Amino acid sequence: MKKVLSIVLTGALAASFVMSASAAEVIKIGGIGPTTGPAGIYGSSVQNAMEIAVEEVNALDGDIQFELMFEDDTHDAETSVNAYNTLKDKGMQILGGTVTTVPCLAVGAEAVADNMLCLTPSASSQDVIDLGDNMFQVCFTDPNQGLASADYISQQGLGTKIGVIYNSADPYSTGILNTFLAEAEVVGLEVLEPQAFTDDNSTDLTTQVQACKDAGADLIFLPIYYTPASQILKAADDMDYDVKFFGVDGMDGILSVEGFDTSLAEGVMLLTPFVATSTDEATVAFVEKYKEKTGGQIPNQFAADGYDVVMTLYKACTEAGVTADMAPSDVCEALKAVLTSGDFSVDGLTGEGMTWDASGAVSKAPRGMVIENGEYQPMD
Amino acid sequence: MANNKKMKKTTRSNLLMFGFVIVFWAVIQVVSLTGHMTSKLNGLLIPVCAYIIMAISLNLVVGFLGELSLGHAAFMSAGAFAGIFFYTTVGATLPKAAALVISFILGGAAAGLFGILVGVPVLRLSGDYLAIVTLASGEILKNVLSALYIGKDSTGIHFSLKDQFSLGLKPDGKMLIKGAMGIPGIQKFSNFTVGVILILITLAFIVNLKNSRAGRAITAIRDDEIAARATGLNLTHYKLLAFVSAAVFAGIAGVLYALNYSTLVADKFDYNLSINVLVMVVLGGMGNIFGGMIAAILLTILPEMLRGFSQYRMFIYSIVLIVMMLFNQAPALVAWRQRLVSKVKGEDRKAEEKVETADASYFEEMKSKSNEKTGNEESVKEEK
Structure with missing residues (x-):
C-alpha cells in the first residue's frame, strides 16, 4: 500500500517540476x-x-x-x-x-x-x-591582487623583509600568493618563507606569527580574510611584535569582528576597491x-x-x-x-x-x- | 494481485524494485521526449541516481550488517577522485566509452581499496566505536585530498601535500589536482540512462548478495553476533565483505556524481553528506532497499522543491524530515497506519496481531522490519 502511495507521491513531485516559463x-x-x-x-x-x-x-x-x-x-x-x-x-x-x-x-x-x-x-x-x-x-582576479600588492609595497617602500601568512586550503589565498611571490621576485622584494594555515587550524596562529618574528620580518603580507587576520593581529600584539601588516580586499571587515579590539588594527594597510566610509556621492x-x-x-x-x-x-x-x-x-x-x-x-x-x-x-x-x-x- | 500473492515474497519485492527503477527511467524518457523536461529536473537526475546508489550500498552496512557507518561519503570521494583523475588525464586520450567504463571500474576499485584499508582495523570495533572511527577516517581522507597537489610538465608528474609552489612546475606545466580547488575543468558527462543502468547493477548485486549464503551470514551477525560466532562463521570475513562491497558501489556513485559537474572538490564529501545518506537509509527503513531508494529521491528533490520559501527553505526541510521520520517509524503511528490499512482491507482479526507487533519495543520493530526470516514479515511487507 505504502509502495503505491510512494510511487504516486514521487510522480506528483516529478510533475510539479514540469512547468513552462512565462513571457x-x-x-x-x-x-x-x-x-x-x-x-x-x-x-x-x-x-x-x-x-x-x-x-x-x-x-x-x-x-x-x-x-x-x-x-x-x-x-x-x-x-x-x-x-x-x-x-x-x-x-x-x-x-x-x-x-x-x-x-x-x-x-x-x-x-x-x-x-x-x-x-x-x-x-x-x-x-x-x-x-x-x-x-x-x-x-x-586573485592574481591581479597579488601583483598589485607586490608593486604597491615595492613602490611605496613599505618593507624590506616581508613575511607572509596565508590559508593553504583557500583558493583565494593561494591564488593571490602565487602571483605575489612571482612579482616580488621581479621587483626585487625580499620575501621570507610563507607560513601556511588551513581553515581547520585557524583558531591559533601564534606559531606562524612567531616564525615571522624569528625571521625578522618588518612587514607581514596577509592574503587572507579578516577573521583569521584578527587572530594574527592579536597574536602579534601578545608577543609585543611591532610589525606592519598589509592586507588585500579580504581584510575589509576587520573593524567589524566581534570581540576584537579594533585598536590592534591601527596602522594596518590594505588594498581594497571599496571603502564604506568614503565621502563620494x-x-x-x-x-x-x-x-x-x-x-x-x-x-x-x-x-x-x-x-x-x-x-x-x-x-x-x-x-x-x-x-x-x-x-x-x-x-x-x-x-x-x-x-x-x-x-x-x-x-x-x-x-x-x-x-x-x-x-x-x-x-x-x-x-x-x-x-x-x-x-x-x-x-x- | 492474486498471482502476486502466490509468488515468493522476496521475488515479488525484488521485481517491484527493478520495476520501479525501469518505470522511473521510462517516465523521465517520456517527459523528456515530449518536451516537458525542465532544466531543474534535468539537473537533478544524475545526483538522484548517485544518491540512490549511495543509499542502496549504505543499506548493506547499516541495514543488513547492522553496523553504523558515518563515513560513507569518504568512499564516494575516493571513487570520485580516482575515477575523475583517470578520466581527465589518460581518459582524455581514449575513446569516450572506454574512458567512462574504466573510470567507473577504477573509482569502484579505489573506493574498495580504501574500504579494505579502513575496514580491516575498524571492523574489530562495533556500535558507537565503529561509527566514530568511520567518521574520523572520512575526515582524514577529506583533509588529505584537500591538501593534494598534482601537476604535470615536460619533466614528468609532480606531487606535493604542501602547496602549489613546492611542485616547481615549469611554465608549460598543468595542474591536475589543485588542493582545495580539487580537479577543475572536467569534461562533463551526464547521462541518465547510464545512471539507471548503474542503479540496476547495484540493485542486482546487493539483492543477490542479500539472498545468498553470505547474505544470510551477514544478517545473522546483525541479529546476534555471539550466536553467529558460535556457529563457526568467520565474522571478520563477512563484515569485511559487506563493508567493502558497500564501499565499491559508493565509489561508483562518486564517479557518476562527479562526472555531472565540471569541478570536483573534496570538501563536498564531508560528514554532512555521510549523514545525509544515512538519513535516507533510516528514513526508508533500515534493511529496506526500496524504502531507501524512495527516501534518496525525496531527500534530494525536496530542498529544491522548497525554494519558494527562500531563506526558510532548510528550516521547512528539517520540519518535513522530522514529520516524515515520525510518520514512518514512530511505534504509535506505525500501529495507527496498520490499523488503517487493515480496515481498508477488512482484515480485522489480522490487524489485532499487527497492532501487538507494533506495540513491541522500537528496536524489535526495526529488526523485524528488515528481517526476512521472522514471522512478522507479512505484516511489514503489507504496510510498505
Missing part, C-alpha cells in the same frame, strides 16, 4: 550565492545590494527594466547548479553570479554550455574567467540605502560588487539595446560585444572607469588604505 516585459537577471550557512554573509550582502541597484534602475523608468531573481546555493557546487537550473526555468536572461568561487566554477561550465552571460560580483579565481568568453568579473548614497534596507548594517565589499554588477549590466544593456524578449544566448552575444568593445567603461562603487577585455577580467585601479583612528584613510 515578461522585464529583463530577468539571476543571482546565485550563499544566503544561508557559514558563508551566508557574502550572498546576503550581494543580494541586498543587487536589490537596491535594481530598484534604482527601475525607478529611472527608462526602456530597461530589470527583475532580480536570487537563489541560495549554501556555498555548495551541487546546490548552485540546481539554483542555476531553477533560474533558467524561471526565464533568466543574464546571470549576475555566482558569489563564491567553487560554485561559480560548476555553474560557469553550465553557463558556457548555454552561452549565458555571467558577470560575477566576487568569484575572483582566474579559473572562473578562463571557463569561456561569456564569463566576466567585477572583482579583481555614490558611496554615501549607497551606504545610506543599504543601512535603511538592512537595519543599520554597513555594506562590505561584496555588497559594493553586487551593486556594480547590476549597474554594469544596466549600462551594457542600454548600449547593446537588449530587450526583454531576447533569448539568453542573443543577450550574451550583444553584451559580450559591448563589454569588450574597448570604449565601454563604468564608474562604480568599486572603481572609476572599470573596463573589461576579452579575458573577462576587470581593469580598475586598486586603492591603498590605512586604518587610522578606527577608519579607513587613503594611503597616498
Whole structure:
C-alpha cells in the first residue's frame, strides 16, 4: 500500500517540476550565492545590494527594466547548479553570479554550455574567467591582487623583509600568493618563507606569527580574510611584535569582528576597491540605502560588487539595446560585444572607469588604505 | 494481485524494485521526449541516481550488517577522485566509452581499496566505536585530498601535500589536482540512462548478495553476533565483505556524481553528506532497499522543491524530515497506519496481531522490519 502511495507521491513531485516559463516585459537577471550557512554573509550582502541597484534602475523608468531573481546555493557546487537550473526555468536572461568561487566554477561550465552571460560580483579565481568568453568579473582576479600588492609595497617602500601568512586550503589565498611571490621576485622584494594555515587550524596562529618574528620580518603580507587576520593581529600584539601588516580586499571587515579590539588594527594597510566610509556621492548614497534596507548594517565589499554588477549590466544593456524578449544566448552575444568593445567603461562603487577585455577580467585601479583612528584613510 | 500473492515474497519485492527503477527511467524518457523536461529536473537526475546508489550500498552496512557507518561519503570521494583523475588525464586520450567504463571500474576499485584499508582495523570495533572511527577516517581522507597537489610538465608528474609552489612546475606545466580547488575543468558527462543502468547493477548485486549464503551470514551477525560466532562463521570475513562491497558501489556513485559537474572538490564529501545518506537509509527503513531508494529521491528533490520559501527553505526541510521520520517509524503511528490499512482491507482479526507487533519495543520493530526470516514479515511487507 505504502509502495503505491510512494510511487504516486514521487510522480506528483516529478510533475510539479514540469512547468513552462512565462513571457515578461522585464529583463530577468539571476543571482546565485550563499544566503544561508557559514558563508551566508557574502550572498546576503550581494543580494541586498543587487536589490537596491535594481530598484534604482527601475525607478529611472527608462526602456530597461530589470527583475532580480536570487537563489541560495549554501556555498555548495551541487546546490548552485540546481539554483542555476531553477533560474533558467524561471526565464533568466543574464546571470549576475555566482558569489563564491567553487560554485561559480560548476555553474560557469553550465553557463558556457548555454552561452549565458555571467558577470560575477566576487568569484575572483582566474579559473572562473578562463571557463569561456561569456564569463566576466567585477572583482579583481586573485592574481591581479597579488601583483598589485607586490608593486604597491615595492613602490611605496613599505618593507624590506616581508613575511607572509596565508590559508593553504583557500583558493583565494593561494591564488593571490602565487602571483605575489612571482612579482616580488621581479621587483626585487625580499620575501621570507610563507607560513601556511588551513581553515581547520585557524583558531591559533601564534606559531606562524612567531616564525615571522624569528625571521625578522618588518612587514607581514596577509592574503587572507579578516577573521583569521584578527587572530594574527592579536597574536602579534601578545608577543609585543611591532610589525606592519598589509592586507588585500579580504581584510575589509576587520573593524567589524566581534570581540576584537579594533585598536590592534591601527596602522594596518590594505588594498581594497571599496571603502564604506568614503565621502563620494555614490558611496554615501549607497551606504545610506543599504543601512535603511538592512537595519543599520554597513555594506562590505561584496555588497559594493553586487551593486556594480547590476549597474554594469544596466549600462551594457542600454548600449547593446537588449530587450526583454531576447533569448539568453542573443543577450550574451550583444553584451559580450559591448563589454569588450574597448570604449565601454563604468564608474562604480568599486572603481572609476572599470573596463573589461576579452579575458573577462576587470581593469580598475586598486586603492591603498590605512586604518587610522578606527577608519579607513587613503594611503597616498 | 492474486498471482502476486502466490509468488515468493522476496521475488515479488525484488521485481517491484527493478520495476520501479525501469518505470522511473521510462517516465523521465517520456517527459523528456515530449518536451516537458525542465532544466531543474534535468539537473537533478544524475545526483538522484548517485544518491540512490549511495543509499542502496549504505543499506548493506547499516541495514543488513547492522553496523553504523558515518563515513560513507569518504568512499564516494575516493571513487570520485580516482575515477575523475583517470578520466581527465589518460581518459582524455581514449575513446569516450572506454574512458567512462574504466573510470567507473577504477573509482569502484579505489573506493574498495580504501574500504579494505579502513575496514580491516575498524571492523574489530562495533556500535558507537565503529561509527566514530568511520567518521574520523572520512575526515582524514577529506583533509588529505584537500591538501593534494598534482601537476604535470615536460619533466614528468609532480606531487606535493604542501602547496602549489613546492611542485616547481615549469611554465608549460598543468595542474591536475589543485588542493582545495580539487580537479577543475572536467569534461562533463551526464547521462541518465547510464545512471539507471548503474542503479540496476547495484540493485542486482546487493539483492543477490542479500539472498545468498553470505547474505544470510551477514544478517545473522546483525541479529546476534555471539550466536553467529558460535556457529563457526568467520565474522571478520563477512563484515569485511559487506563493508567493502558497500564501499565499491559508493565509489561508483562518486564517479557518476562527479562526472555531472565540471569541478570536483573534496570538501563536498564531508560528514554532512555521510549523514545525509544515512538519513535516507533510516528514513526508508533500515534493511529496506526500496524504502531507501524512495527516501534518496525525496531527500534530494525536496530542498529544491522548497525554494519558494527562500531563506526558510532548510528550516521547512528539517520540519518535513522530522514529520516524515515520525510518520514512518514512530511505534504509535506505525500501529495507527496498520490499523488503517487493515480496515481498508477488512482484515480485522489480522490487524489485532499487527497492532501487538507494533506495540513491541522500537528496536524489535526495526529488526523485524528488515528481517526476512521472522514471522512478522507479512505484516511489514503489507504496510510498505
